[in-house]
Amino acid sequence: MAVDRGRYTCVLDESATRVTAMRARELGRKSVVVGDRVSLVGDTSGAPGALARIVRIAERSSVLRRTADDDETTAEGRLERVVVANADQLVIVTALADPPPRTGFVDRCLVAAYDADIEPLLCLTKADLAGPEAVLDYYTELDLPYVLVRPDSDLGGLRERLAGRISVLVGHSGVGKSTLVNRLVPDADRAVGTVSAIGRGRHTSTSAVALPLPGATDPGWIVDTPGVRSFGLAHVSAESLLHGFPDLVEGTVDCPPNCEHTAGETECALDAWVAAGNADPRRLQSYRRLLASRAGEIE
Numbered sequence: 450m451a452v453d454r455g456r457y458t459c460v461l462d463e464s465a466t467r468v469t470a471m472r473a474r475e476l477g478r479k480s481v482v483v484g485d486r487v488s489l490v491g492d493t494s495g496a497p498g499a500l501a502r503i504v505r506i507a508e509r510s511s512v513l514r515r516t517a518d519d520d521e522t523t524a525e526g527r528l529e530r531v532v533v534a535n536a537d538q539l540v541i542v543t544a545l546a547d548p549p550p551r552t553g554f555v556d557r558c559l560v561a562a563y564d565a566d567i568e569p570l571l572c573l574t575k576a577d578l579a580g581p582e583a584v585l586d587y588y589t590e591l592d593l594p595y596v597l598v599r600p601d602s603d604l605g606g607l608r609e610r611l612a613g614r615i616s617v618l619v620g621h622s623g624v625g626k627s628t629l630v631n632r633l634v635p636d637a638d639r640a641v642g643t644v645s646a647i648g649r650g651r652h653t654s655t656s657a658v659a660l661p662l663p664g665a666t667d668p669g670w671i672v673d674t675p676g677v678r679s680f681g682l683a684h685v686s687a688e689s690l691l692h693g694f695p696d697l698v699e700g701t702v703d704c705p706p707n708c709e710h711t712a713g714e715t716e717c718a719l720d721a722w723v724a725a726g727n728a729d730p731r732r733l734q735s736y737r738r739l740l741a742s743r744a745g746e747i748e
Contacts (some may be wrong), residue, residue: 450525461489461495483534488504564692617674
């Protein structure tokens with residue numbers, strides 16, 4: 450459920466008892482992340498001061514990754530991080546206003562979701578401040594599932610999409626993600642921040658945590674993640690990157706062999722595909738920005 454300075458909070462399947470554990474030395478360099486299914490030995494009573502050991506990590510059904518930074522010139526470099534294991538849905542939380550929606554970030558999240566074989570869901574918050582038409586028009590060719598959320602809206606539609614699933618919530622700080630988590634799980638007590646005068650949210654969640662949704666029968670889990678400013682994709686191959694833009698895939702059929710689809714490729718068929726009205730020009734621009742970012746060029 451959570452990782453904190455070498456201590457792992459686990460929940461037992463059979464009793465829902467919460468157990469604190471440490472990683473066994475025999476696991477070597479294998480990392481344990483939120484969402485992992487593990488085998489425990491030792492004191493699994495959950496009593497204060499009790500400590501179990503994680504001795505095995507089950508095979509993961511999915512792995513959501515992000516590269517910490519796409520810029521090789523930084524001290525951090527291209528460090529790949531596993532965000533969560535065994536999720537089957539990525540909920541991309543973005544505000545319609547204050548701060549304004551950033552489709553470039555959503556595009557990155559979609560690529561990461563498709564690369565991990567996780568279904569995406571677009572959650573548009575602050576729908577009381579602006580309409581969703583511009584964002585939905587941008588993604589009209591993708592048939593992307595979405596939900597609208599207002600401060601006073603009923604969350605029944607969102608709960609239906611979360612039921613029985615392990616869903617990861619990602620989003621820029623300030624988009625209302627922690628507020629949404631607190632509404633879904635009233636006792637979660639996730640810290641809520643404010644949006645600064647320049648439209649950037651303050652980071653309020655500092656680590657990923659899995660939270661069981663309230664309900665009698667398999668209501669599902671949500672994994673709240675820290676607010677992120679970027680979702681690096683250096684770990685995603687150029688071919689997989691294209692899969693995040695299904696509205697462009699068919700347009701590459703007429704490309705020459707080994708076409709890199711960049712703006713410098715004079716024979717790339719994507720320009721003609723977009724010019725013919727088959728896809729939004731902004732989608733091609735976003736795709737090529739991500740290609741350049743992967744190559745260590747401009748963001």
